[in-house]
Amino acid sequence: MVTDDFLQKIAELQKRLDGQLKNYPFPQQPEYLYDPLRYVLAGNAKRLRPVLLTLTGQAFGVDEDDLRHAALAVELLHNFTLVHDDIMDDDLLRHGQPTVQNKWDNATAILAGDGLFIEAHRAISRVRNNTQRVGAVFNDGALAVCVGQAYDKEYEENQTITLNDYLHMTEKKTGAMLSLCVEIPALLANQDEGVCSQLRKFGYDIGKGFQIQDDILEIFSDADEMGKSLGSDVIAQKQTALTLMARKMAQEQWSEFCQRSEGQPIDEKLTGMRTFFKDSGVYAETTAMAEEYFNNAVSDLVVIPDPGREELVAFTNFIKNRNY
């Protein structure tokens, strides 16, 4: 159940974190480095990762200062990966505004990403409890995201990858960052490896649920709410949970569809794809798969003490129920 009280708590947390990020105390100079950092953090983002980290930390009774530093660190880290991924993927919009390399250029965006990553390290190094272990887990999480991005790039040109390959890639690219959001507060609360490993699994599960759902929303939701151009996966001929499920469930018909729709205008192709996914059962099966990962994520939360656990269950449902 996602109660109104909980939604209000989330909204307040988002607002507070957003304010801290929008007023992050970067130096004024050099503007070449810091203007893009300010620009990136001024974007209209949902701050889901630091919210998750904060809720988990509160459940474990973590010191407030440590929690604030860690929350800012994961959002900076997340933004580092977005800025560099947007260059790598030639994306022009992010959160409804031009990406850094679109507004400035590649060089500026490369350095902005580097700067965000370094600032993320500075923020995480400010936590006082278990500092060394937290720093190591943080850096390893960053590596996992890069490994995931590498697989994603490898798969772009490989038409033989399977749904399992995709899920492995997603565990790294999306799951590892969400794992950080629950493992780091656990480490700040001196939890043992058993708890940490269960929470890492939570991150992988909610990450996979989230990404599969993202692929679905990319095709089926309203463009305005996504804050980016809908159908960009289609334009880029990206392999998503839906296309890989289609290849798995209905290889022949999917292959026929792809041949038939090649060269069609993007709107027409998108409409055809929607119909294909619905009629073939691909949409239903993919949605069920996302749901299963979200359910697993809820089960993983058993290691979190009440009453905080209830809030994290509500957070998981909040993510699951999003429609953009």
Next chain:
Amino acid sequence: MVTDDFLQKIAELQKRLDGQLKNYPFPQQPEYLYDPLRYVLAGNAKRLRPVLLTLTGQAFGVDEDDLRHAALAVELLHNFTLVHDDIMDDDLLRHGQPTVQNKWDNATAILAGDGLFIEAHRAISRVRNNTQRVGAVFNDGALAVCVGQAYDKEYEENQTITLNDYLHMTEKKTGAMLSLCVEIPALLANQDEGVCSQLRKFGYDIGKGFQIQDDILEIFSDADEMGKSLGSDVIAQKQTALTLMARKMAQEQWSEFCQRSEGQPIDEKLTGMRTFFKDSGVYAETTAMAEEYFNNAVSDLVVIPDPGREELVAFTNFIKNRNY
């Protein structure tokens, strides 16, 4: 004095470090991430930074394992900055081989740089003494390098910058990394802030000497030995120690020379520039400035105990005497 014994010691150190870097235990997969990392470290590099770090650590009697981790970390960090700078500056060659974005593409090179930076953090986190402080100084050094790179990019389009601006930029872009190479071993040997700050100054001084000399060699040395295309600063119309000194010492004549040589073939322009710098006294004055920074660097070494100090003096002279 740079004795043959010392040169042999340096050569052995370079060889050992080079071997460790060329056999760095990266995973095989994903190749998209790790192939470029192996490629970068297989390059024909001089390993000056880890050599400096190792000599300093030996002077302070630092634990060998700690020293090895730190030496590898600074070389990984240095290579991270090279890979990203080469994209930002559109450089095609590095150490005589194609740069990563030239051999692969921008996306691959961005991720390779990120991977090197993360691996650098992993390496530095393996030191056992003073781990937290060492990690913080390491990350702050990385930030200084990015700040320096940002100023460098800002200055590209600013024809009013002075020699002082250039020296400030160089202190960050080149000096900060060399400061790390002496401050980190000092921290590993539990030296106090007085020693550390003096050693940071050493890094800035040798860094400025090194960069000014680099600008001179770019115009006056043999192309083959530089391992990159000579005159690339001229082609890019880069502001260097020489051009800024020319503007300072002989503004009018320099401005005339620039107008006169505009549009000339690059060989002709380079020859003309050499003559101009020699005849106007710019070459002599710039060389004297580099020499002064190297002399200051030698003076800074007073905080290092003998007999190690003598080796670091020899190292400084070894850098100063390089001709490529």
